[in-house]
Every structure is written in structure tokens, then in C-alpha cells.
Amino acid sequence: MEIKPTKFINNMLNTGHTNKFEIPSLCPWCGVSFNPTIDRVATFDESDAHTFVLQMHCNYCGKKSINVVIGKDYSNMVQQMLYPAPKARQFDDLLVNLSPRFISLYQSAERAEQIGDLDLAGMGYRASLEILLKDFALKSTDDSKEKIATFNLGVAINKYFGDNPFGMIPADVVRLDANDFVHWDRPDDFDPVMTLEEMKSYLEIFITVVKTRQMIAHPPVKRYKK
Known part of the structure; x- marks a missing residue:
């Protein structure tokens, strides 16, 4: 979809x-x-x-x-x-192998959105971002699972994408937009439909960044070296 x-x-x-x-x-x-x-x-x-x-x-x-x-x-x-119910979004094998739990969470958020449960959808998309980011960090850095688990999402974004605005900025938009779906106190003029669309657009950018990094790390062919 x-x-x-x-x-x-x-x-x-x-x-x-x-x-x-x-x-x-x-x-x-x-x-x-x-x-x-x-x-x-x-x-x-x-x-x-x-x-x-x-x-x-x-x-x-x-x-x-x-x-x-x-x-x-x-x-x-x-x-x-x-x-019939819309089919769940399918992802590239690189992302499936990197973070199967991200795929599951994203598809759950998608189902919640399709039936109008926008608060649950917003929470789910935010959770999928955190899972993807931390699975990527686990596979691409020397940090242990225990160390990565201690970081909240804001800290993790800064640590693993702080030098890459194409990853950091979209992740921060998703994180901050999601606050209004998660927290009790939110603006009176909060528009869940518009905010969810914005979240998904920036989440898509982040997914593309991670996929691109995976493609570079795992190319289908390699230059021959003598």
C-alpha cells in the first residue's frame, strides 16, 4: 500500500x-x-x-x-x-532480515490506522521506529544489546544518527509527533489525521535511509580484488 x-x-x-x-x-x-x-x-x-x-x-x-x-x-x-481488507505492506528482505519485529509493529500500526484507531497507530509507528533504529545499531556497531537497551529513543537517535541529518531529522520528527499520541496532555488543536500523515512521511524517509545503509553494507556483487 x-x-x-x-x-x-x-x-x-x-x-x-x-x-x-x-x-x-x-x-x-x-x-x-x-x-x-x-x-x-x-x-x-x-x-x-x-x-x-x-x-x-x-x-x-x-x-x-x-x-x-x-x-x-x-x-x-x-x-x-x-x-476485502487491504494487504499489509511488504518490505525488502534486507529490512525483514535486519528487524522482523519492526515489520510486525509497522503492520500492526497500519491495521490500527485502517480501522480508525489513530492513537494506537501513532504509538505503533513510533514503536516501530525505535525497534528499527536499535536493531540497526545492534547489527552495525559494536555496542551490546544491553548497552543499546539503556538508551531512550532521543538518546539513541543522537548517538547512532547524530552525524547524519537524513536519518536524525526524520527520526526526531516521528519521535516528537508521536508524543501527542502517547501523552495525556496534548494541544487543543491537535489534528490526529494530519499528524499521522506527517509521521508516516518522515518515518518513510528514515526507513529509506536504513535500507540504503543496508544495501551498501550488503551489496549483491563486490569489486574483484587481486
Whole structure:
């Protein structure tokens, strides 16, 4: 899946008014950018929420998927369930071999995000950063597991990427953005959707930096030496 798994669109859906609701940005069947034909299959209205069951027809692969969206009004209806469920993101073998726990945590955060549990997703992406960073440090330095374990995330970032702004800055953005998902006290104007997108964008940069370092450390071919 791409960095941003969902998007909001406007559609009348034969309701007499414009509805803004969340759908996947990629078809859950074929993975192609998603601009489906949408039909409203069912509507459930309660005093505090409106629920639409949507049938989406992919204009590329022709397959149909089901999306359930819910909102207090029709201008911000959030995806609650999708069939089929999006496939978990797959990672390069270099990262799988370096840090299998990072892969597991990232995919757990991704699942939490897909069902709307943004606080859990933010915590999960932050945890995946720490696991990847420390597994990288364990494999690429002489520091022991016991020593690395004593460092909090901020200290670990500075120690292992302090001389590399391409690694340090993205890691710090993820760490600091994650504070508002983890801590009790956060700004009144906190926007979890925007903050999560920012976190993921910078986490992606950090993942790329680590992958690049692994590619250099483990090239598929080596220069012949006499």
C-alpha cells in the first residue's frame, strides 16, 4: 500500500445533499489508484451518527468491494470497515532480515490506522521506529544489546544518527509527533489525521535511509580484488 491508504471524496449518493466520506486510495483487490463507481447499498441513521454501506466498483479490475463509513454529519464520514481488507505492506528482505519485529509493529500500526484507531497507530509507528533504529545499531556497531537497551529513543537517535541529518531529522520528527499520541496532555488543536500523515512521511524517509545503509553494507556483487 502507498503511504496514504485512504482519501476523502464528495458524492451525492442520491441523498439530496453532498456527502464527504473516506475510501481507500488504492483498490483493495488490484492495488491500482482508486476512483470507483460507488453505490449506496444501505443507510442506518441514529440520533448521533449516520452509517452508509457502500458498494465500490473498481474501474480498472472490475471487482467490487464493500466499505462502511460512519459520521455525526454527512460532511466527514470515516471508514470503519472494508472488504476485502487491504494487504499489509511488504518490505525488502534486507529490512525483514535486519528487524522482523519492526515489520510486525509497522503492520500492526497500519491495521490500527485502517480501522480508525489513530492513537494506537501513532504509538505503533513510533514503536516501530525505535525497534528499527536499535536493531540497526545492534547489527552495525559494536555496542551490546544491553548497552543499546539503556538508551531512550532521543538518546539513541543522537548517538547512532547524530552525524547524519537524513536519518536524525526524520527520526526526531516521528519521535516528537508521536508524543501527542502517547501523552495525556496534548494541544487543543491537535489534528490526529494530519499528524499521522506527517509521521508516516518522515518515518518513510528514515526507513529509506536504513535500507540504503543496508544495501551498501550488503551489496549483491563486490569489486574483484587481486
